[in-house]
Amino acid sequence: MRKQEFLTLLDKYLNGETSIEEEELLSKFHATYRHHEHLDDSFFTEDLRLEILSKIENRIGTHQVKLYKWRHWAAIAAAILITLSGITYYYQRWNETTYQQIANNAENVLPGKNKAILRLANGKVISLDEADIHAHTILREQGLTIQRNKSGQLVYIIGNEQNTNAMGNNTIETPRGGQYQVILPDGTHVWLNSESSLTYNIDFKKQRKVHLKGEAYFEVAKKTVPFIVQNEMQEIRILGTHFNVNSYQDEAYSQTTLLEGQVEISALNNKNQTILMKPNFSVTTNNTSGISKQSEADIAAIMAWKNGDFHFEDQKLSTILRAISRWYNVQVDYNSLPNTHYTLQISKHVRLSDVLKMLEKTGPVTFQYNEQMIHAVKQ
CATH class of the missing domain: 3.55.50.30 (Phage tail protein beta-alpha-beta fold)
Incomplete structure (x- = not known):
């Protein structure tokens, strides 16, 4: 030009x-x-x-x-x-x-980049860094393969056979100055923001439940089994939808924003308060009082990260x-x-x-x- x-x-x-x-x-x-x-x-x-x-x-x-x-x-x-x-x-x-x-x-x-730590159920710790952009296998055991694809995303492939040594809770952690993407065993795509962690049991056939610290955006695969995201203040239940969760512990509020689909949110310290979310709305929970409220969301600002x-x-x-x-x-x-x-x-x-x-x-x-x-x- x-x-x-x-x-x-x-x-x-x-x-x-x-x-x-x-x-x-x-x-x-x-x-x-x-x-x-x-x-x-x-x-x-x-x-x-x-x-x-x-x-x-x-x-x-x-x-x-x-x-x-x-x-x-x-x-x-x-x-x-x-x-x-x-x-x-x-x-x-x-x-x-x-x-x-x-x-x-x-x-x-310099700004942050794609990097994270993967903690496997057997205690093994694997460093994930964008310096190695080529697809390769991180773990291959009977019934389970974990790969990093050419786009740098972590991908789980579950076979028919299951190895009890491989199955169990995994945690992917991004440090300050890092972010990462993971495709969970059920096909759910998760974008993890900096200084965040996601813990999940990779046997998603029985229960699709993850625990989040920090911030992540989810595109949930549609299944009959509900997908549950839990943070320190909220429990979020969905079947298939796109939403963002911000739950940093140093912030005054935890916030869930729905882009499409349907989400049900319960405050963990107040099970009687359940909110059925609308698309393009956010539910904000006070991290001290536990009180939640729903309001219209600024999607562009929330999804900018x-x-x-x-x-x-x-x-x-x-x-x-x-x-x-x-x-x-x-x-x-x-x-x-x-x-x-x-x-x-x-x-x-x-x-x-x-x-x-x-x-x-x-x-x-x-x-x-x-x-x-x-x-x-x-x-």
Whole structure:
């Protein structure tokens, strides 16, 4: 794509004038970046980068706190250019010293990747890392095969014969800075977010039940046996549906969001409270009181993590930074945080420094990063 063609398309997109075909062309350009294919460095000259950033900033405006209610591609375009440039991403309002403090440290913090630990019933521990992308067999015993396919997903294959040594509870754990996908023995597909774990008995013929810590998205295979997801506060029963569960223990609430199908939720400390969920709604359970309520969900924001983005609508800064800390495997000084709400959308595939820069531009807070700790200073 030539320079002028790209600038013309970007102008049209930021003005909401692009056709479907033109947006597909921009999407292909983004996909090339996301897969780290070769890009012509001579195309991304400093003048071009600054010109595009100027267009993006003109589109964004100069509002406070809710500055980033702008469309997905504007955030991605900025992220692409920040990552490719390796030069100063300068905004007139920023304090130069603060920028250098961030750039000299946080720019070295890379985003998370596909990695996890698999704990088998026999006590064996297997490391799962995206560095080995080739399909191979992890375990093969009588009646059971565990493979990692070419897409990096963990797949269970159960035969007619069963080996009691192989069957039993398995746990897949993602660390801070990790995520992973697993296809369970019944065909249910699970996306596991960072710092999460899923425990399940691989004999799904008798009972389809898993225990979740953290966050996961489920596409449940339709069977006559109910599929049950249990976390510390909720029990979720379904037959076949798509839903997301967020149950981090350091959050104030556990939340289940239904995309399609039908889900029944019971609070574990109040079996008399059962909620039949509607699609595009969320059930939120207070992790202290156990009280649950159902409300309409912001599906785009809730599912952003699975689609490779951060997306927060009018969220507390502390909530945003907890998600960022899990993905980048860093710590946050929560004592210094102001009680400020933000709206933010940006790719999860950029460096930590890029996210902090976006937050600085969005609200009245500057950030310092040192010794794996994010500190916030109110302006």
